[in-house]
Amino acid sequence: MKQVVTIVAVITALITCTLSASNYRLLVDMTLVHSADALGAYCLDGSLPAYHIHRGFGAGSSNWLLQFEGGGWCTDIESCAERAQTRRGSTSLMNKLETFSGILSNNTSRNPDFYNWNRVKLRYCDGGSFAGDSNFDNGTLLLYFRGQRIWQAIIEDLLPKGLGSANKALLSGCSAGGLASYLHCNNFSSYLPDTTAIKCLGDAGFFMDSPDISMLHTQRTIFQQLVTLQGIENNLDENCKNSMSDPKQCIFPQYLLKYITPPLFILNSAYDVYQFHHILVPPSADPNGHWNRCKLNPSACSPEQISLLHAFRVDMLTAVRSFLMNSTRGGVFINSCFAHCQSESQDTWFALDSPLLLNETIAESVGDWYFSRNVSKKVDCRYPCDTTCHNLIGAA
Template identity: 30%
Template sequence: MKLWMLRLGFLPLVAADFGNWSLVLLEEAVQTRGAACLDGSPAGYWIEHGWGSGAKRWIIHFQGGGWCISYEDCLARSKTSLGSSLNFTAEKSKTLEYSDGGVHGYLSNQPEVNPDFYNWNKVFALYCDGSSRNSEVEGPVVVGQKEVLYFRGHRILMATMESLMETMGQGTGLATDLIVGGCSAGGLTVWLHLDYIRRLMPSSVRVVGLPQCGLFMDQPDYQGLEYFTPLYAHIFDMMGMIRSPSLDPGCLDKYSEEPWHCFMAQYVMPFVQTPYFAVNSFYDSERNLKDIMVKNVSQSAGSHSYFLYSCVSHCGYLNHDDGWRRLVVNGQSLRGAISAWYFHERIFQGAQVQEMPDENPTCHPYGIEIVV
């Protein structure tokens, strides 16, 4: 039996044109680094080059898509574009239109939608390792009698950044700005690796983070049941994450007895030094408890910014033309808050804690999508 439901969704304000987006496959890095997707194929990213005032400015968005939680689950994932690059080209339009909301919102190349970043270089880093770019197992893992898997998320991260830094140094000269974004598992990628990426880049480049909906909390759900804690601990061990060089050393030192903590954003947040603007719904998961989330974010924020909202959504705004323009918290739109933060260094720490799910009237978009 199929279950149908109506879900509020955002429609692009401008028809999408993906003609300027090209695919980069990191084929050499498979040989030199072993930077392979789950199935052993090369990782990659879609790129649209900037122009004019944006020619030396960059945004990289790390695609989300959850995690695989067992060898069998990872094997199944390796037959899809979340574990293999074999269909990256065939699925171009689908990926750039819909994945995480697609290359809309803050990734849009339309000035009426995205006046601040429309002409920047934009990278949509494809997700094929199932580990938020954090796995690190030296050899292939044999599943069953003949199938093999590769847990090489950190190597993919390194190969991606090396490729981008080489591109940044060509043609128009060295980059001046880099915004590191992502949603869900891609949002967790930002939390985990932002400082590491900052260290990779020349000091002259301004680097900031824009993680969205990557806060999966270590807490019981509303029924008092544990969920994320045992899941994260298991994934951490299965994928050899303790060997990932991009894990925060301060976090690992604090949680040396249970290092899996450092695969969760709430424990990594206090150690992140690179400026970030966190975007998250209180209700993007039934397992997130609002008060605990707000406490964690606000205590770790310091000079960082955050935009927490009551809409029942996951990855529902930053990559959506309408959503990122109209969602408002404390009198400020998401787009306006990010613009003021980035270009005028204004700290925005907005959280309408008193609101019930979807009570904020700006949650509600114009479009409705049907989910099967």
């Protein structure tokens, strides 16, 4: 009888351990950058910037992954004042513990290539993709647009913590943070030794300068307002600006792309949910809601709507064509899933049912590219051919 009880206890313990492992969440504490005050690097509301760091170990202890947090933009004083009173504009209002999953996971079975690196999540509180450098002060309202200084303050805080002697480094980001990874890729390399293998990954940050369904350039207007309000133009790439009749356009990755010098990986959906809802069919272009059902469920789209979505996909592929054809060090994973941000979610990064292209997950493709194991340029067929998609239509 005692032996039976012991066996039952062992089995129960094994089941408990298995369930605990499957439900395990890595929660990482916030680090405030106290030295940011000397640089005038503040969030919208004047609070100090912050990041979360989980230390690497073993063979990855000298390697660094920096991930920009995303979260849209504010393009006028009213929206920025509102944002300053939320977690998107103040570290005082943010959760102090952040879940690290996907590319930030420390589990080799969930993040096979970067699990043991030093992994850092840069919190987003400036509303301008870490690129602005101005402020607004009318005597009663003070807003700081200091994203560029926040970026500098965090980097300078991390350099003596080991980043300054990194063996390998990857700058990444999602959504507005994905845009930041494009904007700061060149600058990132200026902080690190020539011996560091530096590469950049933009996840869902390839925002297109394309007309909406009413043939207006809604996203262009939004970005122009953003650049003007937050003083971003001075921080855009000089070579790109010299090549454009309107230097503000260099905030779009499609124009900046050829001037980014470190190896770059483009991770995007050709039917990115944010771009579908806000660039191709912004509310202003569909006042009567003809696209509402299509936005909620792509299978409910009419043939005409699907045709416009396919045309938007062609625009994106045209914008990256030269990169696809000519870049010898670049990587691409453009799938046909209705999703937005696929590197931080475990389901889409690396799991049993993750999206696949040529039988590879996103994590495997990024790893092949970073470590030069294989050529990693993959473009999906048109919707609805991909049966591996997670159509996260609610992500926008």
